[in-house]
Amino acid sequence: MRTILFIIQKEFIQIFRNKGMLPILFVMPFIQLILLSYAADYEVKNIKLNIIDNDMSHASRLIVSKFQANKHFDIVHFGASAKQGFDDLNAGEADLFVHIPMGFEKKLIQEKDGSIQITADAVNGVKASIATGYAQNIIASFNKQFLKSLKHPVGMMPKPAIDVTYSNWYNPQLNYKNFMVPGILVMLVTMIGAFLSGMNIVKEKEDGTIEQLNVTPIKKYQFIIGKLTPFWILGMIILTIGLVIGKIIFAIPMVGSLGLIYGFTAIYLLLILGLGFFISTITTTQQQALFLAWFVLVIFILMSGLMTPIESMPKWAQVLTKFNPIAWFVEFNRRVLLKGSSFLDVKYFFFYIAIAAVVMNVAAVANYRKRA
């Protein structure tokens, strides 16, 4: 036990003495948290719209004013010609082109069949489908309003349309930050854990000091516990600061138990530190360790459901996410923080991560040798 404390003391001195390391530890994660949370916005805003009203009727003006009033759209042109609209799309000056043809209102009233043309720049498919979705909503709402405003003789009321209403649970304002911040927090804790622990042990290899340690009576388990404990503590501190920032800056709802979050992170960090340690056993320089850790983490992060929904991945990729600890933690954090899931709701998350942590550390310990 004393031996472990001496190792931990040495590690902390080295970590805090390294002037290049401190900012990486305590500043970088929060710049990332703040920057990414603001930037990684999946709500499509500021859609550049070119709208052409060739009808100039009461109905068409109502549509135009509805687009104008909608916060998602920025009207860049009230064009006069369809050609202008297509040119704007070509030049990238508009994302969406709405064309109300001449005679629209007349057709709508007499034939009950008006048509409007919507053309989207679909280079970015996600953005285009969201933008046309917004546009359709606007037109649907126009439809409803317009039908009501027509003076109908009694008994000639239009057929009641099915009226779909939405209710968004757990994130009623559909605030994407509520969704992103818990996930980005996971990314930070993971990166700090995996990079630092792996590079730290490899550094002893590079400096040759590991040889000196290997001729001392330090036992394998003492070495590992002594090496990983400081990074476990740092990981918990990073989590704490991240949660505080989430609460203060982003006002993230924290519906569930924070104890649950800490408990899970404690086990999760064992897994991630084990991963870093494993990487250090199969590499000989810090560069190798860094690249290997980066390679693994990029895949884990991009396939974690942090950026894109797991449900929209191909089947094989969805299966792979079952082996992705970041995916588990992101989902866990979102459930507990936003939905307030209890331990019983998420107990299999604990079960899974604990098993993974054991497997990872056993593999790392088996791979680490005091003698060649």
Add this chain to the structure above:
Amino acid sequence: MDKPVIYSNDLTKNFGSFCAVNKICFEIKKGEIFGFLGANGAGKTTGIKMLTGLLTPSSGEARVAGFDVFTESEKIKKNIGYMSQKFSLYNDLTVNENIRFYAGVYGLSKKEIKIKKKELIAKLGLEDVQDTLAKELPLGWKQKLAFSIAIIHQPKVVFLDEPTGGVDPITRRQFWEMIFDASAAGITVLVTTHYMDEAEYCDRISIMVDGKIVALGTPKELKNQYNEEDMNSIFVKLARG
């Protein structure tokens, strides 16, 4: 007669088809200063690594401080000190912190650490630099400090792998005085070196060529045996084959 502190019989290490150490045999008594001489790549470092438990031997047998190198390497580690040709202290720890860390992992008590630290710093004259980072010390000072730390737990044996590489002659002389002190205190010293004048300081020396020990004895015996005036001539004669 005392049991030898280090005993090696046909100790061998193969790396694939390359035989780095080929059936070396020797016995080293308590307090003896035993020199391992040989050109680069002769197998000195591999030999030391096997005896310290850093490498598993391929065949043969060896005991260090009474423990078997195959099965009891962890027990051996409690009883030996080791200083390698690479600087073995932490560059980003101060002199004091290095002493405290190694003394701690060798199981010295808090009180012992304090006493040892004081003693050591006074002996090496490091009072003014005890809170200086190790990397800022001159090489000679570092090596002396590393040696002192390697024997801080009063081991039965200390292994020194080219401890004086790159150090000036005066410091080398001081370093050897420290080795004599350790030997007088009953610590067995196994040292590898390139410097033939240092070979003269050893009680006995072995000369390794291509993984084999080709000569073994006191410096005087070897000079008589090979009919040469100094160690240098013997070494060149043997190393050239």
